Amino acid sequence: MFENLSERLSQSLKSITGRGRLTEDNIKDTLREVRMALLEADVALPVVREFVSRVKEQALGEEVNKSLTPGQVFLKIVQKELEHAMGEGNVPLNLAAQPPAVILMAGLQGAGKTTSVGKLARYLREKQKKKVLVVSADVYRPAAIKQLETLANEVEVEFFPSNTDQKPVAIAQAAIAHARKKFLDVVLVDTAGRTAIDEAMMAEIQALHEAINPVETLFVVDAMTGQDAANTAKAFSEALPLTGVILTKTDGDARGGAALSIRHITGQPIKFLGIGEKNTALEPFHPDRVASRILGMGDVMSLIDELESKVDKAKAEKVAKKVMKDGKFSLEDFRDQLAQMRDMGGMMGLMDKLPGMGQMSAQMKGQLDDKLTVRMEAIINSMTRKEREHPDLIKGSRKRRIAAGSGTQVQDVNKMLKQFMQMQKMMKKMKGGGMAKMMRGLGGMGGKMPPGMFPKR
Template structure:
């Protein structure tokens, strides 16, 4: 996420960190580079100008020039202003109303409204423990209603049926009434999109809004459209009282222009980021964490929260106890670790949140492929229980059988076993001297045993 911007800004600001003294000239040179980085990221020009002016004002003042570590102080100023640009804090969903709380989803066709509706339903069920009803008012796009019905089943939300011959206003009104009668906590209304903003579309969504009076009206927009996303959001806001934005496809957005422009142009907060195709791939938007990731400083807090939610604590405790008793780390344990890593978004998801990853050579980043994790699990699945517990018995003929069973090559099996051996050694160090000893042994390098 935001790879190009992260790489450019990290490189620019890294040059300042070691400087004992800042002058107006090197501040000027740095801000020129920051300005170019933001423009290349497709951040709107007025937003860039205002950002640079604010940073310059603070940078040439006493705050930075009299600092004991002025290079670090300037990095902090840039970080603070990025946070300010994106909205300072997370704007939570407002559900404080007599149930059902109604959420209206708006946006152009192809922005990911229907998928985001399902993702939001899942998020509300899992994180807020709410009962959720979803309904589609999209009577124009073929199979839109069926798509939402399928996704609702996947996330465990109740689906209110509708058909293409019904009036969207009546569909929405009936769904909200159904939610009220059956004690549903939240009703999410998915509306029709268009390829562009037109009068008919705006008139219809205004009528739906008037009929159901939603407490939240969320604009769903594709982050990869850059500053156009902010301009489209502004046009919608003039026709509809938006309360926030869901920025989709952020995992594929190497630039970051939409995330940095929307709040400044529309005044509306980004409430969620869509970070993948799966229904679990929705994150609340925290400006401070996103700014930290943009500057290559990772998002350790987000990583810890994700681990708390997704890692199986019982399995982790069993593994720790096993190692403590001096038992060997085997391929069953290795497979479990790989599956847990996949559950946390794979290697690319982890790297995005780890500090310092922006400084890795591009050649290393290019080798990170989450499909490798799937391949490794398939290889281990093709082994017998005895082979997983006693990897030493896996010799030539067994390796050929495992490769054939997993649809891979013998070289792939050899590579996995080598990575497993390296991970086994690392786990042995942990059991003898704890995490601190292992980290000292790594000396700042990425651990071996990872699939790249």
């Protein structure tokens, strides 16, 4: 997310951050470029106007002129104003209510509402240790009810059955009564997707809201619809007392305009970002971290959170001990590393959170294609246990068998083995006190990847 905006803003700000002195003219030129970058990212015009006006007002202030590094101060102002546009901080769900706390999910058709119910149910169960019940009040689409039941099983929460002959209000009320009886903490109510202009459907959800009086009314919106996302959010906020927004499909949105516009237009905070298709791909929205990512400074805090929650610590420790003791690193270990990386959003998902990676060349990004890691996993999976432990056994006929079993070519098997050998060499250097030596070696390469790590396809 934000690739286009990040690239344009970085270019616009590069010329001014190195300056020893800021003048009204060079601030004006930079802000013109910033304005264009925001408009191209599909940020709503009123948001752009306010943003540029606030940055200009502060940049021309005494504080910047007196600073020894006015260019850096200007960058700080831009970062602060990006945070201001998206909300001052993370706004958690308000579940302080007599159990069960009811959360109503509203949104357009195809915005990813039902999927978000599943993701949020998992998040509440795992992160907040809540007992969750999910229910579908979408009586127009039998497939939606079945989909939610499947998701509930996957994320291990309770599902309350419903059918298309029932009324949405009756379904929700029965689910809440059931949750009360079972002493459950949270009820998530999925609703039918509707268009903002469908008055009958909007009246139906208003009646549902009035009947169940939820503690949270979350608007689920597709980030890829850009400025339209902000406009539909406005229509929903006029019909319902929204308390927050879940922005979905952010992994497919390179512009990022919706994230910058929604808070301003609805007055409600973005509470979560949907960052992929998996039911784990939901993260709390932190404006400061997102602003940092937009400006190419990375998002190390979110990366640490992901490592904390998604890395199998016992397995990682076992591999680390084995490597530190005798420098052994097998193809089995390599496959586990690839799988864990994929669980954390893939190579590009991780790289996006590291400082400076926004400026990475397109060629380098191509070499970090996540399809490559999936292919490598398939190749390793097609090997026997003995081959994974002793890759030197893999010669001509074995390579042909592995390629056929993984649906790849022999040259793909060769490339994967070459990359593994490079990784193995690095791991051997970590034996004993070799880690510091290896890092010094990498430093001497100017931060480049070791040769052969990402060969051209």
